[in-house]
Amino acid sequence: MARPRGKKRTAAEAAAKEPAKRGRVKRVRAPPRPTEYFPEKRNLEDLWFSAFPIGTEWENIDKIKEFNWNFENLERALEEGGELYGKKVYLFGSTEPQLLYVNGERKIVLIPVIIAVDCPFPPSDKIGINSVQRENEEILPMKAMKMAWVPYVPLEDRLSRIDSLKTKIFTLGCTQRRSALKHLKTERVKKFDYCMPYYMPLQPVEDEDDTVINFLYPLEPPIVDDFDWEMDDYEDFADQKVQDDILPEDEKEKFKGFLKEMVRERKRELKQAKEARKKAIDDMDPKEKEAFENIKFYKFYPVKTADTPDVGGVKSKYINRYYRSAHYLM
Incomplete structure (x- = not known):
């Protein structure tokens, strides 16, 4: 008796019985990241922030960062064509609390100000400590309060050798670490709150x-x-x-x-x-x-920008009891 002939398998049946072949998974390329562009930093952009805000309470120093203050007026004065270009200048910072409009509401704002002293020599190497709460005035060397005039290096020169730089800009620096304040006596900490750059005019x-x-x-x-x-x-x-x-x-x-x-x-x-x-x-x-007969003081306030309050109505030439008033208000 003849054997029955087998049925021919269909392609679908063959595919179902055969083990699946492993195929290579195609890698999906991630979409290219958009190029990030950061605004180019100005050559003297951080100059104002390098000047220690002398006389500001330690707990208030961070309030200066509440706004993105801009001192392009100071930068322009020190760049070619500016009033202080090519001159030796000594800068120190300070703060002035003022009631200003912020987002339509009146608010106490700690305004940073910068004093630029146009003089070929340091105006002083001393600090005055004075307040209504203190009975006596103290005049101390800057180093007693861990302060000194420090050369400022513009951004474009920061890759140069320090010993080859001939900077004409100096800022008041303070090396007192805030983290170490808790180890100091209260009287010592309070002295920093009452510090003022000392200056003895000839007149x-x-x-x-x-x-x-x-x-x-x-x-x-x-x-x-x-x-x-x-x-x-x-x-x-x-x-x-x-x-x-x-x-x-x-x-x-x-x-x-x-x-x-x-x-x-x-x-x-x-x-x-x-x-x-x-x-x-x-x-x-x-x-x-x-030099001291021809010394000049410039007082700089931050310029108005879209994200900072307007300080135009509260500007004052007064500096402190030693420097008295600025010759130029910027």
């Missing part, structure tokens, strides 16, 4: 013949006021404080003694300041004396 300042003292009398609450030793009478001044219920009656004599000692101390300070100025001028090199 007497206006208040050297001033007869007014600012005082803080330690009571609870303390008495903060002014006393003019030529215009005010000790007895009448104390009586008025008693009548205003500011000073207890049994504290009056002690208060008058306090005022008299403050006046004596101020007179001693004025006398010493005059003598120190005379000696400094007498001992000064003629070239140095000429």
Whole structure:
């Protein structure tokens, strides 16, 4: 008997019974990343931030970064064609709290300012420490507060050898580490809050013949006021404080003694300041004396930008009690 002939397998049946062949998985190319473009940094863009904001409380220094402040006016002044181009300048920073409009609301803003001193020599190597809360003024070497004039290196020169640079820009630097403040005594930390760059002008300042003292009398609450030793009478001044219920009656004599000692101390300070100025001028090199006779102060505020508040209405030429006022407000 003939064997039945087998049926021819269809292609579909053959494919179902045969093991699947492994095919190479095609790699899918990731779409190309868009090219990122960063704005080119200006040559002096970080100059203002290199100047230590002297006299600003440590806990407030970070508030300066709240806005992206811009000091292109300072940069232009130091670049070719600017008022300070090619001159030796010394820069220090400071801050001024002001009530400004921010996003339609009034808010206290800590405005950074930069003082540029146009002088071929450092204006001073000392720091003054003074405030209403402190009884006595201190004049200390900068290094006692870990400060010094530091050469500033523009961006385009930062790959050059430091010893070959001939920079004419110096900024006030401070090497005190904030992380180490917790190991310092409170009095030492507070000294930084009251620091001001010291400067002794050749010409007497206006208040050297001033007869007014600012005082803080330690009571609870303390008495903060002014006393003019030529215009005010000790007895009448104390009586008025008693009548205003500011000073207890049994504290009056002690208060008058306090005022008299403050006046004596101020007179001693004025006398010493005059003598120190005379000696400094007498001992000064003629070239140095000429430089200080022609010294100029420039005060820079940040320029207005789309993302910073407008400071145009609060600008002031006043610098501090030593430098007094700027010659030029920028």
